[in-house]
Amino acid sequence: MVDVLSTRLQEVYAKWETRTEVTRNVEPATTRYSLDDLKRAGQQFHRRKIQDKEQSRKIRESSLFKIKETEPLAPAIKQKSSFLQYCCNTCTPASRDLLVDTVLKQQQQSFGFNILLVKPGSTLISKLFNYVSTVSSFKKYDYPMVTETVLNDERLKDAIKLTTFEVVNNEACSEEKAFAKTKARARSILQQMESRCSDVLLKIVAWLCYKLLPCFIQSAVVLPSQMELLKKANDTGLPLVLLPLHRSHLDYIMISFLMVVNNIKNPLIAAGDNLKIPFFGWFLRGLGAFYIKRRIDPVAGRKDLLYRATLQTYIMESLRAGHNMEFFVEGGRTRTGKPCMPKSGILSVIVDAYMDGTIEDALLIPIAINYERLVDGNFVTEQLGQPKKMETFTSAISAIWATLIGHYGIVKIDLCQPFSLREMVKTFQTQQNKLLIRSPSERSLKYSMSNSSLYGTDVIVEEHRQLVDSIARHVVYDSSKSMPIMSTNVVAFLLLNRFRDGCTLDKLIEAFDSIRQELEFSDKDVAFCGESVDIIKHALIILGPGLVTQQRQEITEAVDGGQSYKSNVVIAIRPASILPNVIELSYYSNTMLLHYVLNSVIVTALYAELQSQINDPIAIAENNITVYQHNLLERALKLCDILRYEFIFCRPCQELRDIVLETIQNLSHTGIINQKEEAYLEDELWSKRYAKTFDDSSDEEYSRERDIQKIEYKLSLTPEHSARMEFLHTMLRPLIDTYTCSAFNLMKLVGRELCERDLVQEVLSEIKTNLDGGIINYGESLCVDPIKNSFKLFEKWNVLECHMEGKIKIFYLKEDYDKDVATQTIYDTIAAFKWTRNVD
Structure with a gap:
């Protein structure tokens, strides 16, 4: 075995x-x-x-x-670079290389640091009294008063003499009495205007900011590279002119806090005299505010030369004394979330200070500030036509209390690259000289958007006005491009333009991921990070149930051939699409609109151009809907002209035509439209090559225009591209509806005149009627600011005439348009862009 x-x-x-x-x-x-x-x-x-x-x-x-x-290999994925909005390479090429070389080579954090956080000190006392120790270590600055310097300035003395002669003639008093009265008024104006900036008060406020801001703000973020840039600009010794876009009363507090904690001299801040209320007026004056009348000339048609001269002299002497300056180039806070057209009054004084040698140069710094939720509440009542409530001591206290118990998420501050005022002026002068040599008759420049210069047309030459307006538009354009994009902006934008009828959380996450990739690919300043689901949930909490509703729904699905059923619980998210909440939600959405507006213009122009084809069953069946590029280009330029007071589409030194052409070409790369290839015979190709050898360079522009006219695009009808077109088209529909209703109301002005308030109410009433009747589908069309901008457009087109009766604007139609046929033509021009396609 x-x-x-x-x-x-x-x-x-x-x-x-x-x-x-x-x-x-x-x-x-x-x-x-x-x-x-x-x-x-x-x-x-x-x-x-x-x-x-x-x-x-x-x-x-x-x-x-x-x-x-071993040293690790470089990752294949490109790391996020430090965001910086560079200044214009055409107008300020030297400034573009200024200050940034060493700054951007340093290792940077992707999303910045929270300036509300303070590192604990090394000693026991500094640890126990952390904020006090930090504030006491801030650099001390002197803020000299310029009262006597201003009163002794020759410019102001001349204004006093001129005003004295007016008083003598109007009041029939002696010259000595009129002179004493005028001089006393000049001193009174200056005392009510001037800042009394205090280094001690600034430090006290910095301590209060450390204590109070975290009560309602999660964090205040700025990029380290941008702060280094600001410090290097400060080290140049030139005056810094800070030019932020204006969203909230918190803007100037945040900027002053940022300057003080980084040991940079606090600027003097131009503020409206409506903020000169008990206690708070004194408080803001101590932080650097100097007060300006919201209406400089009390009587229409009569310029207050004394007030203008006092303000101009005060600003120029403050710059000479070494003060930095800050003012809001838009004038007031935006009510729609989009940047306002610039007002160039104070900027014109800064330019004058350089032109007459008061200052050697200045560094202009555009700034963009954005909030996940606006601290000031909302502007819904004003947009619905109700007058603005003036600030009072009681309203200020209640607003502060409501703010302290609120939750407003993150604040992000973006500083654009500083640029030299001297370089900008010299570039402009060079361009003007070239234009004058080429064609003396073309000395007159483009139309100036700003009608709010500190000077009148009788004082300032046209070239100077154009220079100031060009700088102002550069600033607003760069600041808007630099605007940080918050999670609330993206969520509101998607809900209003893609998921207006609601969606599931999964669908919203999918769309959010897609648009997030687009923004990051375009190198926009995306002010959020992390998993999309967490970002969206955070944004929904910040927006609140008044703007976005969430509801759990149970969905039953048949399985096993209908033998059994499976229940799934989903979260349905819907935007507030009814008045007045939708107006507030559109405020957050409009920040995103800036980054898509040109694409939306092209698609809207495409719809208007293809009205006869795009809903034609035969053309759709043959899949042969085409458009010539030059027709699409002209339609798009017309729409840009209509919306000229809503958006700044490009820098002043750029040609809008070229920018629109580039956008059309970029849109063709996405597949929405495809360029048709021309088929040539061999003989034709040979003749074209032979003809090129005889092309004259003087005919280059003509040849380029001829080529544009030959390019033809074919519209894609795939579901994916159709959905994308509808998404882009929806963005501008509320504005188009508003302008269309405004144009319709021109017919009611035939043979009559109305004051601005009554005319606005007429348009609002028309929009409400159309909303109730289902003719207009977007509640955010009911908005006062676009209505007033449409009036400016009609004035520019020489359709409307406006004159002042006291402080009231009176509108009436010009003679050529004071008839039904002419106003109908204006209506048809705008209503062509209201047309849409069938997507069922």
């Missing part, structure tokens, strides 16, 4: 060795092994297996050691 088992084991072991192909020094197969020999062979095999494992372990450890000690 033992022999049988031994033989069987030998056969099995031999077969196993053959399969594993292990070469061993073994005896011939005919040798018979005992059980002891088999045991020894098994033990040897086991020991070898352990030795092999140990050797493999040592090899792996050696490899890991080499990996750890």
